[in-house]
Amino acid sequence: MSQIKLQIDNNDIVQDVNVGYLSTDSTSASGSILLDSIAEFAINQILILGKLGQEKSEIIKTHTATAPSGSTVTLNSNTLYAHNRGEEISIVKWDQYELSNAPTATGSKTLLTTTLGSGLIAIDPTRNETLYYDTEYSSGGYFIRKKNSITGVFSDYSDYMPYSGHVSNSVGGVIQSALTTLNETIDTVITKDFLIEALNEGRADLDNGLTVEKWSFRTVFDYNAGQAIPGQNKITLPANMRESATFKNLLSLRIGKDQLPLVKVDKRALNRWYQGIAKTTLNGVVTTGDPTIVLTSSGDFDDSGNIVIAGESVTDTLDTVAYTSNNLSTTLSGVTDIQAAGHSTGMLVWQGASFGKPLEYTVDNGEIIFSQPFDDDSAGENIWIDYYKEREDIDSDADLLDEPNYKMYVPYLRFRMKELRDTSMKKEDDNDYKSWIEKRDAAIKKEYIAQDIRLTIDLP
Numbered sequence: 001m002s003q004i005k006l007q008i009d010n011n012d013i014v015q016d017v018n019v020g021y022l023s024t025d026s027t028s029a030s031g032s033i034l035l036d037s038i039a040e041f042a043i044n045q046i047l048i049l050g051k052l053g054q055e056k057s058e059i060i061k062t063h064t065a066t067a068p069s070g071s072t073v074t075l076n077s078n079t080l081y082a083h084n085r086g087e088e089i090s091i092v093k094w095d096q097y098e099l100s101n102a103p104t105a106t107g108s109k110t111l112l113t114t115t116l117g118s119g120l121i122a123i124d125p126t127r128n129e130t131l132y133y134d135t136e137y138s139s140g141g142y143f144i145r146k147k148n149s150i151t152g153v154f155s156d157y158s159d160y161m162p163y164s165g166h167v168s169n170s171v172g173g174v175i176q177s178a179l180t181t182l183n184e185t186i187d188t189v190i191t192k193d194f195l196i197e198a199l200n201e202g203r204a205d206l207d208n209g210l211t212v213e214k215w216s217f218r219t220v221f222d223y224n225a226g227q228a229i230p231g232q233n234k235i236t237l238p239a240n241m242r243e244s245a246t247f248k249n250l251l252s253l254r255i256g257k258d259q260l261p262l263v264k265v266d267k268r269a270l271n272r273w274y275q276g277i278a279k280t281t282l283n284g285v286v287t288t289g290d291p292t293i294v295l296t297s298s299g300d301f302d303d304s305g306n307i308v309i310a311g312e313s314v315t316d317t318l319d320t321v322a323y324t325s326n327n328l329s330t331t332l333s334g335v336t337d338i339q340a341a342g343h344s345t346g347m348l349v350w351q352g353a354s355f356g357k358p359l360e361y362t363v364d365n366g367e368i369i370f371s372q373p374f375d376d377d378s379a380g381e382n383i384w385i386d387y388y389k390e391r392e393d394i395d396s397d398a399d400l401l402d403e404p405n406y407k408m409y410v411p412y413l414r415f416r417m418k419e420l421r422d423t424s425m426k427k428e429d430d431n432d433y434k435s436w437i438e439k440r441d442a443a444i445k446k447e448y449i450a451q452d453i454r455l456t457i458d459l460p
Contacts, residue, residue, distance in 0.1 A: 003133040004163050008097055008144055010128055011191050014052050018091045023071055026083040031075055033089065038068040040091060044150050047073075048090040049083050053128040053187055056081040059095050061150065094146035096120045097130060098154065103140040105160035105398065112136055120147060128187045139163065159398035169406045171199060172397030178413035190417050192397075200393045202412040202436070203403070207391045209444040214249060214388045216447065217404055218242070221386045225368070228255065228381045230318045231310020231348055231355070233373040235383055237366050242390035247363035249388040255357060256381035262370075263360045270362045273371040278302075278351040282309070283330060287342040293323070293332045301326055301351050304334075308355070310348035310373065314380040318355060319343065348373070357381075408439035 018040040026033050026049075033049070035041070043062055050057030058081060063074040073089075098119045100109035111119030114136040123146075124130040134142070141162035146155040166172030175195050179185060186192055207215075226235040242249040253262045278300035286293055286309070293307075301307065303326050309319040317339075324334025350373065357378050358370035368383075394401070401409070415432040419425055427433040 003135045004138060006099065006132045006134055006142055006161075008130045008132070009186055009192055010052060010123060010125070010130055011186055011188060012193070013092050013094050013123065013146065014048065014090055014188065015191070015193065020089045020091075022083055022085050022087045022089060025085050026079065028080060028082045029078045031078050033073050033075065033079075033083070034071045035068075035073055035089060036071070038071060038073055041068045041073050043067050046092050046095045046148065046150065047075075048088075048092055048125050049079065049081075050087050050125070051188070052090075052125055055126055056083075057125040059092075059123060059125050061095075094148055094155065095123055096147040096149050097123060097132075098145045098147055099132060099134075100143045100145075100157075101134075101137040101140055102143060102160065105141070107140070109143055109157075112142075128185065134163075137163070159396040161397070166397055167400070169401050170397065171196065171394045171399045171401065174199065174401065174406060174409050175397070175413065177407075178410045178417070181410065182414045182417060184417055190420060194420065195413060195417075196395060198413060198416040199409055202409050202416075203391060203394075203401075206403070206408075206440050206443060209440075212444050212447055214242070217402055218389045218391070219251070219386065220389050223385050223387065225383045225385045227314050228357075228374040228378040228383065229311050229314055230316055230376050230379050231308065231350065231373050233348070233358075234367045234369045237363065237368060238385075238387065238389070240389045240392065241387045244363070244366045247361075250363060250368075251386035251388070252384075253361055253368065254384045256378070259384065262358060265360045265362055265371075267362050267364055267369075270360060270369060270371055273360070274353075277353045279353070280349050282343055282345050282347045282349060284345050285342065286338060288338045288340045290338060291333065291335055293321070293335050293338075294330050295332065295349060296330070298326050298330055298332060299328050301332070303328075305351065307332070308350045308353065309339075309343050310350070311379070312344060312347060316341075317376045317379075403443075405439070405443050408436065408443060411435040411439070 020035040020037055020041065023034045023036045041062065043066065044064055045062045047060055047062060048057060049060060058079065060079060061076040063076050066074040068074070099112045099116065099121065100119060101112060102109045112134060113119060121130065121132055141160050143160060144158045147153070166176065184190060223238060225238065237244045247264050250264070254260060255262065280296045280298070283294045283296045304324050306320050306322050309321060311317060319339045321338055322336045323332040326332050353373055355373050355375035357374070358372045360371040362369050411432040415427065415430055415436060418430065418432065419427065
């Protein structure tokens with residue numbers, strides 16, 4: 001019968017745990033242990049006696065009713081092995097793994113039941129990984145959840161782990177390549193968290209190259225950033241746009257099916273479109289028939305006249321409202337002609353604005369600001385942009401690296417592992433560090449963004 005070896009990294013169960021130390025030797029088949037301090041110990045806890053990954057380490061539970069006292073911690077069963085004075089005793093959250101098969105990363109999960117029944121296996125504390133040989137499935141992949149057998153609580157599901165192994169451009173694939181070629185393994189020193197953090201640091205080192213502000217492999221084309229709403233003059237940029245405070249990473253902006261590109265200008269140039277225009281927001285809900293409207297500020301508005309209230313959605317229209325007096329602080333009185341639907345607090349209010357389809361735009365603090373607010377005829381038209389996205393940190397084996405030359409991170413990780421093992425190592429003498437620098441600099445030098453550079457001259 002064919003079988004697939006499943007390897008589950010144990011090391012995260014001992015991250016950020018409370019640790020005590022044996023104050024005296026403990027014999028095998030002992031029902032209690034003596035510790036230097038019992039401050040963090042209590043009934044119904046899961047303990048690891050000994051260091052994870054070492055022979056004769058074992059998982060055991062504290063007693064269900066007898067609380068630790070003095071220096072004694074009473075156990076719920078007898079120990080299997082003898083343990084020496086000074087050994088670590090760790091309080092952990094989990095003592096079991098639940099295994100499920102799935103055909104794909106988004107497919108339905110099915111517990112492994114042929115040999116496991118409930119899908120549960122005990123965590124093996126004598127190794128840095130728990131092994132299980134699956135004879136039930138030979139395709140797809142698996143998910144794991146950690147379980148606390150005392151409380152019945154489960155952790156979140158792990159990332160999907162394909163039976164065929166991680167693809168080469170995945171985090172897991174790059175990490176495994178570095179481990180294998182260096183003949184290293186995940187343990188309590190070289191942890192998965194360390195390798196993922198190191199990989200993020202290497203990617204940041206590449207990304208922060210002085211001559212690179214844009215990467216061709218991080219372009220996003222034809223992104224629908226939103227729709228035109230009558231009376232609105234701005235939209236929010238995508239959260240993953242690189243350096244969204246300015247428009248230097250915004251390639252193009254087009255509106256509607258005509259796809260006519262708008263011209264980017266700086267904020268000072270855009271301000272000229274709004275000269276002589278009053279703008280504020282509603283400070284409270286407005287309903288039809290209200291005799292007054294309270295604004296955030298009415299100081300820039302005429303003593304009497306008309307205001308235009310912007311819509312909230314693409315189905316709304318501009319609402320022109322008349323008023324007869326203004327206290328020049330917040331309140332307009334003698335109000336008439338409010339739309340039946342009324343308006344929510346915070347809606348834009350204009351006076352003197354020309355509504356239409358804007359010709360220019362700028363970017364300020366994560367927003368696109370247009371040269372004029374949209375009119376009713378523009379309602380619903382899509383706003384299309386092309387932009388460069390920022391690097392996203394990875395946090396799991398299944399994440400894919402978007403860099404086409406991802407293999408350059410293998411020597412970087414090898415160097416980081418050697419440096420962790422030997423703090424006296426000089427990186428300038430290490431061949432893997434030299435290889436990383438060479439590959440990093442080569443990637444920066446050959447980068448070609450494949451976009452035309454066009455200059456726009458803004459004449460005063």
